[in-house]
Amino acid sequence: MATVSQSRYPNIFNADQSGLDHACALLRSGGLVAFPTETVYGLGANATDAKACASIYEAKGRPSFNPLIVHFPDLSEAEKRVAFDEKAQKLAQTFWPGPLTLVLPRTKSCDIADLCSAGLPSLAVRVPGHPIAHALLEQSGLPLAAPSANASGKISPTKSEHVAHSLGDKVSCILDGKDTACAVGLESTVIDLTGDIPVLLRPGNITREQIETVIGSIQMGKSLMESKAESSQDNQATENTFESQNALKSPGLLKSHYAPTLPLRLNATEVTASEALLAFGHKPLLGAAYCLNLSEKGDLLEAAANLFSALHELDQKEGVQGIAAMPIPNTGLGLAINDRLKRAAAPK
Secondary structure, three states, rough: OEEEOOOOOEEEEOOOOHHHHHHHHHHOOOOOOOEOOOOOOEEEOOOHHHHHHHHHHHOOOOOOOOOOOOOOOOHHHHHHOOOOOHHHHHHHHHHOOOOOOEEEEOOEEEEEEHHHHOOOEEEEEOOOOOOOHHHHHHHHHHOOOOOOOOOEEOOOOOOHHHHHHHHHHHOEEEEEEEOOOOOOOOOEEEEEOOOOOOOOOOOOOOHHHHHHHOOOOOEOOOOHHHHHHHHHOOOOHHHHHHHHOOOOOOOOOOOOOOOOOEEEOOOOOOOOOOEEEEEEOOOOOOOOOOEEOOOOOOHHHHHHHHHHHEEEEHHHOOOOOOEEEEEOOOOOOOHHHHHHHHHHHHOO
């Protein structure tokens, strides 16, 4: 019998062999299992079972046009479902297992539920590097569709308790990664390889510069809301035409995403006593009701790993009316951090 983790939540289980056996049985029967990866916690379901995948959308309250990333234990399993060209092979061999998602054309024999692709001929795939995620994939024998294990649009979870707080009993099994979970702390980098020129759809721990070192120049993608605004200004397409021509190819592209309950103010140079401060660097602003520093050393890697956990903690502070975030350098991994913060601060 699976052993419940030492937590106040009855659906958090130790990720020992009994816990893995319990999780695998749930997945094979169409259930949902939350598990740690090196990025954030994923809400997993059998990716070949359309009903199981639909339960992810239901549990998260997720927009149907936002695709799901499918996780595999190794490259060979991914190759059975999507077509790898030379650039995709190079990226997979360089960065897998790890926090990189590739959007590639589905093969004709692909057995992954169409729901995972949100009706597109492409599929977002990755091989995670976390040992618990790998063990779950190996022992279940299933490809797992697994977006972040939180209510859609809310802060991404980096601890098992975050998952339980956000989803409650909508997920019956959460594998506890304890201190080994989510060392990266940001969702994976997503790159679209379905066109002639690779497009970076979502920045993450693996940076644009690292990718270009392997495959050459790439383009930067745009969020759905940014593209809509441009389309509206140009007055060249109706809403329906836009949606059909610009369907999202990966998760995390909605403008309002990763949102705390409290309003979030960016690039703060001063702070009030009614605000909580999300600080960065060795000189945090003075005067906030509460302060959490993403990295006193100004280390972007440390800041990325702490981002969602800090937002969760500040969002639950009593007696504050908002969160003020200090500026983050918009270079390297800072690009991914600012991407998340902009989405979190967007109008809801």
